[in-house]
Amino acid sequence: MKLLHADIIAVGSELLLGGRVDSNSVFVSNLLAECGIDVRKKIAVGDHRGDIQEALRASLKRADVIVLTGGLGSTLDDCTREAVADTFRRPLTRRKKAYADLQTRYRRFGRPVTPLLAKQALIPSGAMILSNTVGTAPGFLIREGHSVIVVLPGVPREAKVMMASQVQPVLRKIFKSTGQYWFHAFNTFGLPETDVQKQLGLILKEYAHIQFGLLASPRGVTVTVSCWVSNGSRSSVKEKSLFFPVWEHLINQVRDCLGPWLFSEGERTMEEIVGELLRGRSWTMALAESCTGGLIAHRLTEVPGSSLYLDRGVVSYSNQSKREFAGVPVSMLRRHGAVSSQVAKAMAKGIRMRSRVDVGVGVTGIAGPGGGTAKKPVGLVYGAIDGPRGTQCQRWQFWGDRTEIKLKTSQAMLDLIRRYSNETAS
Amino acid sequence: MKLLHADIIAVGSELLLGGRVDSNSVFVSNLLAECGIDVRKKIAVGDHRGDIQEALRASLKRADVIVLTGGLGSTLDDCTREAVADTFRRPLTRRKKAYADLQTRYRRFGRPVTPLLAKQALIPSGAMILSNTVGTAPGFLIREGHSVIVVLPGVPREAKVMMASQVQPVLRKIFKSTGQYWFHAFNTFGLPETDVQKQLGLILKEYAHIQFGLLASPRGVTVTVSCWVSNGSRSSVKEKSLFFPVWEHLINQVRDCLGPWLFSEGERTMEEIVGELLRGRSWTMALAESCTGGLIAHRLTEVPGSSLYLDRGVVSYSNQSKREFAGVPVSMLRRHGAVSSQVAKAMAKGIRMRSRVDVGVGVTGIAGPGGGTAKKPVGLVYGAIDGPRGTQCQRWQFWGDRTEIKLKTSQAMLDLIRRYSNETAS
Numbered sequence: 001m002k003l004l005h006a007d008i009i010a011v012g013s014e015l016l017l018g019g020r021v022d023s024n025s026v027f028v029s030n031l032l033a034e035c036g037i038d039v040r041k042k043i044a045v046g047d048h049r050g051d052i053q054e055a056l057r058a059s060l061k062r063a064d065v066i067v068l069t070g071g072l073g074s075t076l077d078d079c080t081r082e083a084v085a086d087t088f089r090r091p092l093t094r095r096k097k098a099y100a101d102l103q104t105r106y107r108r109f110g111r112p113v114t115p116l117l118a119k120q121a122l123i124p125s126g127a128m129i130l131s132n133t134v135g136t137a138p139g140f141l142i143r144e145g146h147s148v149i150v151v152l153p154g155v156p157r158e159a160k161v162m163m164a165s166q167v168q169p170v171l172r173k174i175f176k177s178t179g180q181y182w183f184h185a186f187n188t189f190g191l192p193e194t195d196v197q198k199q200l201g202l203i204l205k206e207y208a209h210i211q212f213g214l215l216a217s218p219r220g221v222t223v224t225v226s227c228w229v230s231n232g233s234r235s236s237v238k239e240k241s242l243f244f245p246v247w248e249h250l251i252n253q254v255r256d257c258l259g260p261w262l263f264s265e266g267e268r269t270m271e272e273i274v275g276e277l278l279r280g281r282s283w284t285m286a287l288a289e290s291c292t293g294g295l296i297a298h299r300l301t302e303v304p305g306s307s308l309y310l311d312r313g314v315v316s317y318s319n320q321s322k323r324e325f326a327g328v329p330v331s332m333l334r335r336h337g338a339v340s341s342q343v344a345k346a347m348a349k350g351i352r353m354r355s356r357v358d359v360g361v362g363v364t365g366i367a368g369p370g371g372g373t374a375k376k377p378v379g380l381v382y383g384a385i386d387g388p389r390g391t392q393c394q395r396w397q398f399w400g401d402r403t404e405i406k407l408k409t410s411q412a413m414l415d416l417i418r419r420y421s422n423e424t425a426s
Numbered sequence: 427m428k429l430l431h432a433d434i435i436a437v438g439s440e441l442l443l444g445g446r447v448d449s450n451s452v453f454v455s456n457l458l459a460e461c462g463i464d465v466r467k468k469i470a471v472g473d474h475r476g477d478i479q480e481a482l483r484a485s486l487k488r489a490d491v492i493v494l495t496g497g498l499g500s501t502l503d504d505c506t507r508e509a510v511a512d513t514f515r516r517p518l519t520r521r522k523k524a525y526a527d528l529q530t531r532y533r534r535f536g537r538p539v540t541p542l543l544a545k546q547a548l549i550p551s552g553a554m555i556l557s558n559t560v561g562t563a564p565g566f567l568i569r570e571g572h573s574v575i576v577v578l579p580g581v582p583r584e585a586k587v588m589m590a591s592q593v594q595p596v597l598r599k600i601f602k603s604t605g606q607y608w609f610h611a612f613n614t615f616g617l618p619e620t621d622v623q624k625q626l627g628l629i630l631k632e633y634a635h636i637q638f639g640l641l642a643s644p645r646g647v648t649v650t651v652s653c654w655v656s657n658g659s660r661s662s663v664k665e666k667s668l669f670f671p672v673w674e675h676l677i678n679q680v681r682d683c684l685g686p687w688l689f690s691e692g693e694r695t696m697e698e699i700v701g702e703l704l705r706g707r708s709w710t711m712a713l714a715e716s717c718t719g720g721l722i723a724h725r726l727t728e729v730p731g732s733s734l735y736l737d738r739g740v741v742s743y744s745n746q747s748k749r750e751f752a753g754v755p756v757s758m759l760r761r762h763g764a765v766s767s768q769v770a771k772a773m774a775k776g777i778r779m780r781s782r783v784d785v786g787v788g789v790t791g792i793a794g795p796g797g798g799t800a801k802k803p804v805g806l807v808y809g810a811i812d813g814p815r816g817t818q819c820q821r822w823q824f825w826g827d828r829t830e831i832k833l834k835t836s837q838a839m840l841d842l843i844r845r846y847s848n849e850t851a852s
Contacts, residue, residue, distance in 0.1 A: 014641045016465045017455045021447040044468040075640045214501045215440045293727025294720030297741040301719025312747035315723040315739035
């Protein structure tokens with residue numbers, strides 16, 4: 001089974017020693033997969049001409065497509081265009097179209113195209129220009145022997161638009177797809193990785209050509225199911241129609257196995273799912289957060305249109321604010337402590353009443369590193385929901401550093417809201 | 427100048443097509459640099475024995491140190507230990523110590539070590555075990571010819587502890603450092619990348635052996651300054667003492683050039699800096715956030731001890747909550763609209779008064795994608811501070827998607843608080 005195969009080379013010294021991770025390659029891989037091209041390797045190298053060229057030459061030996069990102073800007077350390085031009089002995093020349101685009105772009109910012117900035121209009125001879133409609137530096141595409149080399153700017157938003165609108169159509173035209181990639185992701189929350197695997201049980205062995213993957217994070221465990229199906233030279237449509245029912249059956253089986261732990265499929269986040277459920281029920285919501293410090297509100301408001309269901313949130317760090325915002329009585333705080341099921345429930349009820357919304361949510365806990373005791377250790381969290389289906393409260397003990405505990409708490413709390421909103425009304 | 431040189435190989439199909447980025451390599455690089463070892467390449471490959479081996483063999487040709495992360499777990503797709511064992515023809519055997527550690531670990535979770543889990547105690551012959559004190563799967567270290575191969579689990583928290591406590595001492599012992607890495611990062615906010623470069627001016631050309639880097643993101647522009655200084659075989663102390671004043675002078679020059687735009691150096695985040703300033707002034711603060719939806723509160727509460735200065739926050743998405751939380755008058759909302767300097771200032775003043783804190787912060791804007799008009803487009807933001815030094819208000823026009831606008835707004839707002847707290851009291 002001959003598959004088309006790609007390497008991605010991310011250029012930038014900050015990717016090696018500067019605290020940055022290469023996030024472009026995530027969507028580049030996905031967009032290549034849509035063209036039937038499988039990414040086998042991702043490489044990150046610094047802004048050094050020699051290292052870029054070495055990586056490029058190594059990839060040329062095995063890859064049909066090579067996508068380079070980054071190092072196209074106008075600052076001193078950018079040298080990707082020079083490295084690529086050198087490798088293929090294609091001199092860099094200023095292209096009229098690219099230069100005109102730059103002028104238009106900078107005019108909008110009210111700035112002239114200085115010689116430094118004009119460097120961005122240099123393109124290797126024979127390369128196809130990839131216009132940058134959302135930023136400044138254009139990219140380019142080179143066909144060399146049987147390979148296609150794509151060079152994109154490092155800014156994710158720019159690279160993404162160029163990949164989708166200009167690179168994908170060209171790749172589809174150049175390569176008559178030799179195969180098709182089938183991929184599905186299931187996102188679960190509430191079970192450890194090995195229990196998810198147990199839950200899948202025999203399915204894992206039943207399908208020989210399917211690859212399964214399990215991936216744990218503070219957001220839960222994601223199960224991936226993937227498979228390459230090669231197209232017979234003339235019978236691609238037929239093969240697809242044969243494989244489709246098998247795939248459908250498999251997906252349904254996995255879905256059934258994961259049951260209530262499955263919160264979404266594909267790229268959909270927990271906050272999108274929660275938002276959709278609240279909208280579906282026409283419920284409004286208000287949050288009283290203590291240990292998550294606003295993270296739940298932040299996550300919910302990442303979703304466009306969230307103002308339809310999220311009325312307000314409070315971050316009630318101090319005891320005084322717990323009293324003022326959610327009416328938590330001083331006596332309760334004194335008797336049970338701020339981190340207790342009683343206070344979580346009082347916060348949920350209080351914020352619901354005071355905001356006159358359908359659902360009130362309260363969460364209180366110890367995010368650490370300080371503040372823990374033997375009886376109430378760091379990571380202890382109480383979360384409560386108060387709404388049309390009564391009051392629910394849950395206790396968790398999380399592990400990790402402050403950031404992890406906040407993230408896990410936010411995910412657990414959103415999952416609790418999901419399950420609450422999902423229940424069949426009694 | 428012969429430098430020690432490392433490659434990092436991250437293993438995991440999710441890194442190629444599953445939306446994940448390899449975050450381990452960030453701290454692995456830093457910890458290697460501390461041992462005088464320079465990372466030249468980072469590679470990500472899937473959970474395929476052949477691909478891991480191909481990457482490993484290629485790196486063996488050029489690298490003194492190879493660090494592999496991931497694929498050591500007990501689930502079906504993990505195969506790093508097998509790939510490494512195969513490459514060096516070192517059979518995998520169960521080590522007593524590793525197995526005993528696993529048993530202790532799982533006993534704490536109240537679970538038996540099943541045959542599937544026991545796989546984690548398999549170590550290639552002749553390899554040194556790297557104990558996992560915070561998770562389950564141990565790592566290992568192999569010396570092969572002149573190279574050192576380090577294999578670590580994929581969980582960042584586990585890999586980090588193992589690198590620092592076990593791998594670094596071994597590397598320092600094996601390699602007498604041939605050089606020393608000097609690195610400094612300056613984090614700025616408020617100037618575009620090319621203006622930062624202009625600001626640095628002649629410094630960029632004055633130092634021949636120093637590498638400068640510029641890195642733009644929604645959090646600002648980071649300037650990195652780095653240099654490898656090789657140790658003469660017997661005079662390392664002397665060379666260091668010669669270089670140190672040069673370096674100090676350079677760092678001071680850069681610091682001066684960046685002036686008020688410089689908000690931190692090294693790894694320190696804006697929220698840490700703001701927290702420190704507030705603490706230094708013994709100021710308490712309360713936030714009224716609209717378009718950032720809790721992100722500013724979330725960022726501030728990422729810092730341990732933030733409860734000392736952050737009294738509370740409100741996410742007042744609805745007009746009603748702007749009125750109730752911060753006393754923004756209906757007439758003002760009607761006359762100027764929720765996104766206006768008047769409302770931002772009223773939010774800051776209102777939340778300050780109602781919370782009886784020193785500093786009140788209000789931010790209102792249009793995060794998009796909906797809600798924009800010709801007069802008030804998506805990305806328009808007003809932020810205000812009310813405190814002991816009077817009221818300050820600023821207007822911004824940001825570009826990007828919802829997530830980007832929220833992030834840029836939070837950074838700009840925190841920077842405004844930083845500058846406000848930094849001013850010399852009048």
